[in-house]
Amino acid sequence: MNDTKILMGHGSGGMMTHELIEGLFLRYFDNLWLRQQSDSVLLKLSGRNLAFTTDSFVVDPVFFPGGNIGKLAVAGTVNDLSVSGAVPRYLSVGFVLEEGLLLEHLEIIVKSMAQEAAKAGIFIVTGDTKVVEKGKCDKIFINTSGVGEVKEEYFAISSGEKIQPGDKIIINGGIAEHGMAIMAARNDLNISTEILSDCASLNGLIKEILKVSGNVRFMRDPTRGGLATVLSELVQKKPFGIRIDEKKLTVEDAVRGICEMLGFDPLYVANEGKVVIVVPASDAASVVEAMKKHPLGRKTAVIGEVTAEHPGKAWLETSVGGKRMIEMLSGQQLPRIC
């Protein structure tokens, strides 16, 4: 790390975040669990398997079309547990509140958290509240940490170590909706759109997937850094490549429009209700069918496949027949979208 100060890019989820993790956090905290570097860490406690995860939310604005920081904080941690193959059970919540925050705003946020927790079937069991002086934080920051139950057989899902050439890449709908809903909601842009954040708890959908396939090779929710970051992380130092078929990838018209207007590549824009799944080709049809039956999976599609060629690379086959490499995000694209 050549920088001497923290920059916005260190929070991007892209290259600079990786440098910070590897150059600082892993260097000092190093242990075999942290080295898993997955959405949830898989542990043993009293001889049983346990999934454990944490996420802090600093989204700006706090209220946005399709959700608010509270709903996002619950769904985000539920999803981090779920994509590791865990059944989310309990959440903690840590609030940092800015002096002067309206209690009615806090109540809306707390109510959303309770509703999302009920929907996901999990419980908020422990909490903490700190208040800082006006101007020392931005309205409200929320940390949620979560624990869940996980079967030994799912330990490989987070690492993707069982992925094979020929496996199919599936996603449960259009991309870039959360990030663009947030951008459009920022007051200074004066944009009027109908884009809703896709923010949702995915544990119900993932349960259906695991019911129909015992061979799920990988799952991850493409949040900060978007689909591109998940794919480029996944192929890193791996003996396979990933080819994505641009035609199969859904980007809703309104989302594409605002991406073009603001100069964002939807591949790099955050989602909060999407999951990328890798399954053997033989299981793809039944997984897609099961997902399409779920309210959060109606637009599920196979968007690409794992290849033996170009190991370590992910690329897009464009609709005009070209090839575009998918690299990790360098620097900061969209600050504070979660």
Next chain:
Amino acid sequence: MNDTKILMGHGSGGMMTHELIEGLFLRYFDNLWLRQQSDSVLLKLSGRNLAFTTDSFVVDPVFFPGGNIGKLAVAGTVNDLSVSGAVPRYLSVGFVLEEGLLLEHLEIIVKSMAQEAAKAGIFIVTGDTKVVEKGKCDKIFINTSGVGEVKEEYFAISSGEKIQPGDKIIINGGIAEHGMAIMAARNDLNISTEILSDCASLNGLIKEILKVSGNVRFMRDPTRGGLATVLSELVQKKPFGIRIDEKKLTVEDAVRGICEMLGFDPLYVANEGKVVIVVPASDAASVVEAMKKHPLGRKTAVIGEVTAEHPGKAWLETSVGGKRMIEMLSGQQLPRIC
């Protein structure tokens, strides 16, 4: 709650915090675990007992005599698990960093966290980093959540439900050191003292206590709101009272001096390396002896006892023979001491 806005007092750990918890968080999140309202919640996961806790740290200044926000974040969560009778095992860490934070400062903090984790014998296994624009947080906020193993027989320790008249109240040394170290470190006060924060992980000391007594009735770390808040919470709606003998209570001279100068009552000032223990009179001598052998327990003393008289009240018998009721902190005494 009659207020319409969040005030500093809502983060005090005293009456206003209780009102916020009961009027808002418990109302919406209500479940049997949250109602435990203890330092760590005790859960079942895959049929085994689990202790789970969360704490956000926003201390100002970030560096202070005796520690920094990183050491505090590790020790604080280790202690919340330990006082519930749990063996702390794994921690998560969520950083919210302000753009422009010096990387060398972050490195000192991370290094302290690693050192304190090693000292406490626990592992930091999962994490998250967010960055907000300059001016949108105050240098660094840290959330640590933790999980630990806990025996069924210790489930009653957090609630104090087994406390009996005649039981002895023990503490492992002088009070108010952390809060006064923080106050003295604030630049605007220009105070020069030798007070060090007592910030330390107490799991080693607590292990020794549980070794010599199978009858520990209650443990809690008197952090925000100080010893007074622990005692007044403990007697609330209970069929017993608590009498504290002022002569037995240690307040180091430097701490007393600065408390008097600034007008603070040491009973209400935060500690970060102290534990209040209630044991049957028959076990008190052996517990004190074991504690005195531990580096963090050299100044252990029996400071009072549980009484049948004045149920629901806690009071101080002053050195001149008077009686002073110990009430819960109303409003904010010391903002951002943890």
